[in-house]
Amino acid sequence: MLTPVLKSLPCVTRYENNPVLTRHDVPYSCDLVFNAGVIRWKEGYAVAFRNDWGCSQAEWERGGRFKGTNIGLAFSPDGIHWTVEPEPVFEIKDEEILRAYDPRLTVIGDEVYMTFAVDTRHGLLGGIARTEDLHHYEMISLSVPDNRNMVLFPEKINGKYLRLERPMPVYSRGRDRFDIWISESPDLVYWGRSALLAGVEDFPFANDKIGPGAPPVKTDSGWLVFTHAVDRDMTRGKNGWEDQWTKRYCAGVMLLDSENPYRVLGICREPLLAPEEPYETTEGFRTNVIFPTAAILEQDGTVKIYYGASDTVTALATAKADDLVKACLAGGPSLCAH
Numbered sequence: 001m002l003t004p005v006l007k008s009l010p011c012v013t014r015y016e017n018n019p020v021l022t023r024h025d026v027p028y029s030c031d032l033v034f035n036a037g038v039i040r041w042k043e044g045y046a047v048a049f050r051n052d053w054g055c056s057q058a059e060w061e062r063g064g065r066f067k068g069t070n071i072g073l074a075f076s077p078d079g080i081h082w083t084v085e086p087e088p089v090f091e092i093k094d095e096e097i098l099r100a101y102d103p104r105l106t107v108i109g110d111e112v113y114m115t116f117a118v119d120t121r122h123g124l125l126g127g128i129a130r131t132e133d134l135h136h137y138e139m140i141s142l143s144v145p146d147n148r149n150m151v152l153f154p155e156k157i158n159g160k161y162l163r164l165e166r167p168m169p170v171y172s173r174g175r176d177r178f179d180i181w182i183s184e185s186p187d188l189v190y191w192g193r194s195a196l197l198a199g200v201e202d203f204p205f206a207n208d209k210i211g212p213g214a215p216p217v218k219t220d221s222g223w224l225v226f227t228h229a230v231d232r233d234m235t236r237g238k239n240g241w242e243d244q245w246t247k248r249y250c251a252g253v254m255l256l257d258s259e260n261p262y263r264v265l266g267i268c269r270e271p272l273l274a275p276e277e278p279y280e281t282t283e284g285f286r287t288n289v290i291f292p293t294a295a296i297l298e299q300d301g302t303v304k305i306y307y308g309a310s311d312t313v314t315a316l317a318t319a320k321a322d323d324l325v326k327a328c329l330a331g332g333p334s335l336c337a338h
């Protein structure tokens with residue numbers, strides 16, 4: 001058990017048969033299935049998931065490493081039971097680009113967009129691509145380094161596209177003091193009016209970094225934004241497959257103004273989800289990781305929250321949107337508020 005002991009909010013329920021997607025569901029080479037974007041698609045749901053392949057735990061312990069990363073696709077009638085397509089659907093790899101990963105999906109009007117992280121020989125970038133059928137992708141933009149965890153709002157606001165992102169100011173902030181920023185664009189290519197939205201110091205259960213998790217969810221009270229929030233303890237030793245893993249990733253939640261998402265209405269001061277179940281704490285590649293990447297508001301006011309667990313499997317939790325709004329408003333606005 002890690003100290004300080006962190007607990008999930010009582011209003012959040014994990015799906016009883018978690019995880020909902022594992023390597024056993026995937027019909028091609030696959031070891032870790034996590035950090036997945038989910039949208040409503042036709043009569044059901046679609047998921048685009050990260051697949052790290054080519055190395056089992058036993059191989060890792062003999063010095064092996066993953067051979068590659070690609071993005072797979074699956075469909076589901078209920079958001080729980082998935083049928084995975086026979087081949088991965090997205091991979092970028094060339095002289096300069098090493099891999100693309102951590103996909104998030106957003107529907108804006110009639111278009112579907114995928115945002116993702118890109119590792120290159122000259123830094124980490126955030127990418128945006130458009131797709132009509134979830135199988136074929138047209139690149140729209142790549143950021144400058146270092147940027148990751150980009151998510152798009154599902155509608156234009158005041159005529160502009162909006163995104164949340166997590167630049168990595170190593171030189172000026174020191175260590176991993178990474179925060180959540182917001183930017184807008186007329187066309188998804190040119191981004192500007194960037195502003196700090198919330199700092200790691202706004203999340204009392206984080207001492208390291210925070211970042212956007214799922215594309216924001218619209219409620220009557222504002223935009224619910226699911227985040228990751230990381231605390232690090234250098235005395236933590238071997239956890240998971242690696243010799244040392246000192247971080248713990250929780251999910252957090254905050255609320256932004258409906259009309260002006262540059263305004264933070266409240267940040268929940270406790271973790272929405274903290275690692276508690278074995279598939280989150282002890283069983284995976286990197287233990288104690290909850291990495292939310294998708295959230296879907298259902299007609300009955302329930303939000304389905306999808307998250308990568310231990311960088312190994314994909315899990316699902318649900319909560320009532322109203323309870324999440326209350327938890328955010330009870331926490332008050334960002335300490336960095338403008």
Ligand code: BMA
Binds near residue numbers: 035102308311
């Ligand atoms: C982040 C990213 C995520 C990953 C997380 C926990 O920096 O690499 O893809 O889930 O770390 O390992």
